[in-house]
Amino acid sequence: MLAAVLTAACSPNDPAQHTAADTSADAVADPLSAEAIEQIYWRSCHSCHGGGVNGAPRTGDSAAWAPRLAKGMDTLVANAINGYKAMPPRGLCFDCSEAQFAGLIRYMAAEQPKPE
Template identity: 60%
Template structure:
């Protein structure tokens, strides 16, 4: 792993812990748990563009921007990819 890739993954993990963990770490309010590939599968089938839009605009009990008020669409994509893969 290059230092740039390692730094990027640390940044995603830090942002995840700051913004996403409160709900996705435990499945609060029906949020798919981080690392639960089966739980994320039906969402991933909708496509990344839809998932990023939902993160930005909110969906069901997830408020707009989740808890990441300074996230870009690229940040949301990286976070979704991080949460939707097995840990």
């Protein structure tokens, strides 16, 4: 406890501590941060892309995403916004920007440990 107090007392000018705190605050405020994209994903895309509903390419299944990515990011973003076959327009994220859709697509297409 005393150590914590002493550390706190000595730290106001410690740049490392400030950087760490600022980074996490910015990450939440930045709409393109990994945290923000992940939150949107869980809110808007996971219900279909998590389990592959109606043939949706599954999140983390990079093999399923490869032929999609081959169309080019612009096409995928446009299809996500306009809808594509069983994919509903905007994937239920009505306030997402194009950059956020691109981030969501990269997030889903990336090889990653399965959520859940």
